[in-house]
Every structure is written in C-alpha cells, then in structure tokens.
Amino acid sequence: MRVRLEDVARATGVSPKTVSRVLNEEPSVSAATRQRVLAAMKSMNYRPSPAARGLAGNRSLLIAMLYDNSNNPASTYLAEIQNGVLDACETNRYSMMACPLRMLGKDFIRRLDALVVDHHIDGVVLTPPLTDGRKLLARLREHKVAHASICPLHSKGVLGVCMDETRAAAELVAHLVGLGHRRIGHITGIASHGASRWRRIGYESALATAGLVVDPQYIVPGEFTFGSGVAAARQLFALPQRPSAIFAANDDMAAGVMWAANAAGLAVPRDLSVCGFDDTPMATQLWPPLTTVHQPSREMGRIATLQLLGQLRGLDQGQLVQVPYTLQLRGSTAAAPG
Amino acid sequence: MRVRLEDVARATGVSPKTVSRVLNEEPSVSAATRQRVLAAMKSMNYRPSPAARGLAGNRSLLIAMLYDNSNNPASTYLAEIQNGVLDACETNRYSMMACPLRMLGKDFIRRLDALVVDHHIDGVVLTPPLTDGRKLLARLREHKVAHASICPLHSKGVLGVCMDETRAAAELVAHLVGLGHRRIGHITGIASHGASRWRRIGYESALATAGLVVDPQYIVPGEFTFGSGVAAARQLFALPQRPSAIFAANDDMAAGVMWAANAAGLAVPRDLSVCGFDDTPMATQLWPPLTTVHQPSREMGRIATLQLLGQLRGLDQGQLVQVPYTLQLRGSTAAAPG
DNA sequence: GAATGTCTTGACAGCGCTGACTTGTCTGAT
DNA sequence: ATCAGACAAGTCAGCGCTGTCAAGACATTC
Secondary structure: OOOOHHHHHHHHOOOHHHHHHHHOOOOOOOHHHHHHHHHHHHHHOOOOOHHHHHHHOOOOOEEEEEEEOOOOOOOHHHHHHHHHHHHHHHHOOOEEEEEEEOOOOOHHHHHHHHHHHHHOOOEEEEOOOHHHOHHHHHHHHHOOOEEEEEOOOOOOOOOEEEEOHHHHHHHHHHHHHHOOOOOEEEEEOOOOOHHHHHHHHHHHHHHHHOOOOOOHHHEEEOOOOHHHHHHHHHHHHOOOOOOOEEEEOOHHHHHHHHHHHHHOOOOOOOOOEEEOOEOOHHHHOOOOOOEEEEOOHHHHHHHHHHHHHHHHOOOOOOOEEEEOOEEEOOOOOOOOOO | OOOOHHHHHHHHOOOHHHHHHHHOOOOOOOHHHHHHHHHHHHHHOOOOOHHHHHHHOOOOOEEEEEEEOOOOOOOHHHHHHHHHHHHHHHHOOOEEEEEEEOOOOOHHHHHHHHHHHHHOOOEEEEOOOHHHOHHHHHHHHHOOOEEEEEOOOOOOOOOEEEEOHHHHHHHHHHHHHHOOOOOEEEEEOOOOOHHHHHHHHHHHHHHHHOOOOOOHHHEEEOOOOHHHHHHHHHHHHOOOOOOOEEEEOOHHHHHHHHHHHHHOOOOOOOOOEEEOOEOOHHHHOOOOOOEEEEOOHHHHHHHHHHHHHHHHOOOOOOOEEEEOOEEEOOOOOOOOOO
C-alpha cells in the first residue's frame, strides 16, 4: 500500500534510522549511503507521513499564518500575503494553515493553543496588526514558537520583512508638493497598525522638507476602510480652506475620498488630487486611476516565510529584511488648481 | 507535560479505549461513563493530538480548500469563501489547509497526493473552476476523498452549494428593460466557469421574456478581469448602434466598463447604465456605486463545508443547497436616454 | 601497541492514539 | 435452569517515524 521509510531501508540495505537521517538532512551519513538512499526514495516514490513525523519527532513541517479578521470583509492584501506564504511553503515542503484571530477577547489564546499544542506548529507568520499584539507575542514566546512578522510596528530584534513606508509616503507627498499643492490633507489609518504611524511621519516630514507647516486640522483619522475615507474626506471638504490634495493612508480610503469628491461635485484630479497607498487591484480600476505606492505583498509573505523557515533550520540570519517599493503615478494626481 | 488520553483514563478509572470512544462519539458507552469522562477531559484541559489520531486512525480532522490560482491576483471572492470554510471548521473542531492549484499542467496531481496521501486529508472543498476539473474529480474519486463544490457547472449528484444565478441575472436584465433599455450589451466570463454560462442564459431569457431579440453582436467574451471588461466595453462602444446598458458577468468587468465609459466621455448612468454581478466590496467603492447581485460568498463557503463534514459523518444528506441572492440596485443604472 | 577520539551505523523503545478482538454482564426467550 | 444476543468495557498490537544509546570501524596520539 503505502511506501514506508522501512521499505526504503530494506531496499537500500540500511537501517530505518539511516533513512530517517537522510530524510532529515542530518550530517552524520556518508555521501555514498546518502546517495543510495535518496535514489531509492525517488524510485519508490516515497512520501514521509507528516503525522508520524509529528508524533515521533518534535517538528510538524507545518506553519501557520495568523491574521486579524475582526475587520470584515476579506482584504486582497492578506490574500496576497497568503499566496506568498504558500509559495515559500511549497518550495520548502512545508504546509500552511490559515488562522484568523479576533484580536480582542481571549479567543486567540484558545486558537493559538489549538495550533501550537495540538498541531505542533513549527512557526507562525504574523500579519499586521497581530505583529504587535503584546499578549499574543508573549504567548508565542511562552510556547517557544518561532515567528516572523510582516511590517511590524516595533521592529527591534524581530524577524521578518518591512518596507520603508515612511520614505515612500514622503516621496508621494513630495510629488504632490512638486505639482504645486500647498494644502495637502492626510487621512491616517488605525493607530495600532505600524503603517498608520509611518505613513503619517512620512507625510509630515515631506511637508517639513518643503517648508510647509503641518496643520493638525488637515490630518483626519480613518480606519483603513472605504467608509472611513468618505467620512474623513467630508470633514476635510468642510474646512474653510479645503485641501487641494489628499493623501489617504491606503487605497480603500483613497477610493472613499474619490467617491466623496464625486458626490460633492469636485472633479478628480482637476479640483482635487488624491493618492493612496498599497496599490491594490482597485487602484487601477478607479476612474481616474489612483496614484499610490506599490507594496509587494505577495513577495513580502514569501520572504517572511523564508526567514521563518531559515530560523527553524537554525540559521540565525534574522533581522528585518527591507523590500523595495515603487511609486505608481497615475491619473488621480495633477497640478494644483490656480 | 502534555495531558494524554491515558491520563484522562487513569483519572476517570476507565481504560484508554473507553476515553477514545467518548472522544469519537461512539455509541457503545453508557451515559454515566461518558459524563465522567467528559468532565475529566474538561477539568484536565485535555486536547487530543491530531498527529496521533491521524497516525492511528483513518481520519485527520483536516480538510483542504482547493482553488485555482492561475489567475493572479488574489480575489476577494475566494478570500471570503475561505473565511466561510474556516467558520465552519472552527465550530466543528476541524482544521483547514489552503491549497492553490494551477489547473493546467499536472501540478495538481502532485499537490493532491501531497494533501491526500501525506496529510490524510478527510475531504476537500472545491471552488470554481476546480469544481469541474475532470482529471481532478477523477483523482479525488480514485483516492475516495469526499468533496463539496461551490457553484459547480455540472451539478448532477454533486454535494455543495449554488445560487440560482440564471434567475438572478434575468432579474437584473429585467430591471434594465424596465428602465426602458432596449439595446443591452453583455460581457461574458471565462467559458469554463459555470457562472459565465448561467449569467448569459439569464441575460438571454430576460431579453426573450421582454420580446427583445438576442443579437450576438451585443454579446462579447470577457475573462472576469478588469482589463477584459475595458476591452469588451470598447468593442461594444464601437458598434453602429451602441448599447445603452451593459450587463457584465462580474463586478471587475463592470468596473472596467465604467472605466472605459469615462475614458470615452460617456457618463454613467446618464449615457450608459452598467451592472455587474457578485457585489464585491468594490461595487460600493466605485462612482457611481454599481448595481449588482449580492452573492453570499462567505456563507456559501460555510455551508459547503458543513455539507462536507456532514458527509464525513455519514449523513448522506447531500444534494446541492441553494442559497438566496439579493439584487443591489445602485447608482450605476438609470432610465434609458431619449 | 594501547588508549583516545571521530565518524558512521544500528537496535530499540515509544510518541498518543485507534482497530480488531476479547471479555464480562445483563436481558429475555426457551 | 440454559442459552443466544445485545451491550459495555477492556486488552493489545501497531500506525510510521525519531530520540537515545550503544557499537563497530577507523584514524590519531604518545
């Protein structure tokens, strides 16, 4: 029926333990033996049983991707990251379990235990805002589970990937300044996300660089959702001197701004320039297409996973890897009116 | 360290096998014993090891969600379904593995074997267009793996969920007819998706019901993507008598139509009414908001999974369950000009 | 040449659970 | 009183692999 490790051992004329050593890439096997075992494995189409390995050993070859699902609906951002994680898993013979967590409540403890204790999870990939959940991180350390973070807020001593969001945001705002805009509004994201902070800092630093004052009135809080973008835009439109450009901390909110602009009879980009962040598929599907920053989400998921797997193999290569961004200048931004 | 089944047995004063029986809800245990065992499990916080159960038994309490990832990027549709699958898993103490497959090539055989043979997967949830992959289905039957389908093209004897897409599409087109439109264009989806066929049939039947001729010129193939929507719209705009309304087979293409309309100087809905299908988050984020059909994707994922789990428990309740749709009449459709 | 260390390999138990089989008990029919 | 049958619970091996320990084959040292 099933080809077992023992069968490979018998076929090669070695002990099962030796085959096991080859399987786990342990060093103390002679090259000749290793070759013969590998050849037998291949020709017999041997596939080790994850269940047995998990039971007997301490590894499960399973990792989990944790994400916060308190914000419905599903975002393409997370879906892209998941694809990246799966990419990395596939090339490394790991498997992935997706695990939505509700940040609030102690739900996550139960879920985490189910994952770590029950499934012997080897490591987890954390996505924002889970990257900075204090209790979550504490619990992970307690269980001694390796983890890699994607865009964590606190990056000190953390394994994972990030992007220089501050610089990207600053470049974007500098672009607006270059187009002649002087009153530039900003809609921030959820405070617990690192992204919100960095993008705001980038915005402020670009203004400072250009010698413009940072007026708190022009900074309105949002929640990364379309609806919050609409509301924030209305607030900005109501100012005595409404901004001629708005930088929303993500594309969804930027879409909300464009929506509100349309509703208010403002033409984009003639009366108002709008830009976002993330370059979600939607950015090119709006009219006019949205100026934004491209974030390589899938690649980030892949790299974070590779970092995690590297750590599991004992290569302590781990700091935060920085991935490059690219500005996408499109039709939603234009020269300031007047 | 870890609480094992044996520990529970000792604490209760019964044999391990009896605890196992309680765990697996086997009938031949007296009510009194069952209660005592359950109480002990709870107080000791016993958590069975999936690895051990998988090794010893024939079940893994693991299901897989299969999806086609040859069309990048990630769609919210699939992400929503995944959330629904996870909802159902959680309440039934199952776990899920996400498994992207490339439909073409024989990649899927390897992936499927990895899942079924290695992980002892109990069942799979199929999403379009995998629901109708002949080789895939054959392989699943070969491995005797239970499966539930979401919106399969061929529904005969299949377990899963669907929606009356034909009727929904017909209602939507009837709505356009009611607004006075006589030249209504249609952009179809990928032929291998059942959705494409049903929505087109709905379109045609609605025209027939209204006594309008179905002119092949007004039916243009698309690929469910924004770009294909743009291209198809251009083709329709170039007709000697351009349509006054366009029904795109999904929201992404409808967004493409709106984009193309903007580019061509046509105002939506004044010069052109547009409607889509699926009610993705984007539908309310466009300007004007898109008239479409709401498809309860998450709920469909949940129900399909429940069907699958039901089948695994031997309840052969299985036909296709139909979920209700709702028309979302929004600003992108209006009375025909003239 | 004996003692020591290094490298490669094997023997064996056991991870935590369940399947197949057996045992014991109680019921009702003969 | 005797036996078949139903039910509750137990015994035990073993799922496929790895950890621990031990042993054999060599090379190295003084």
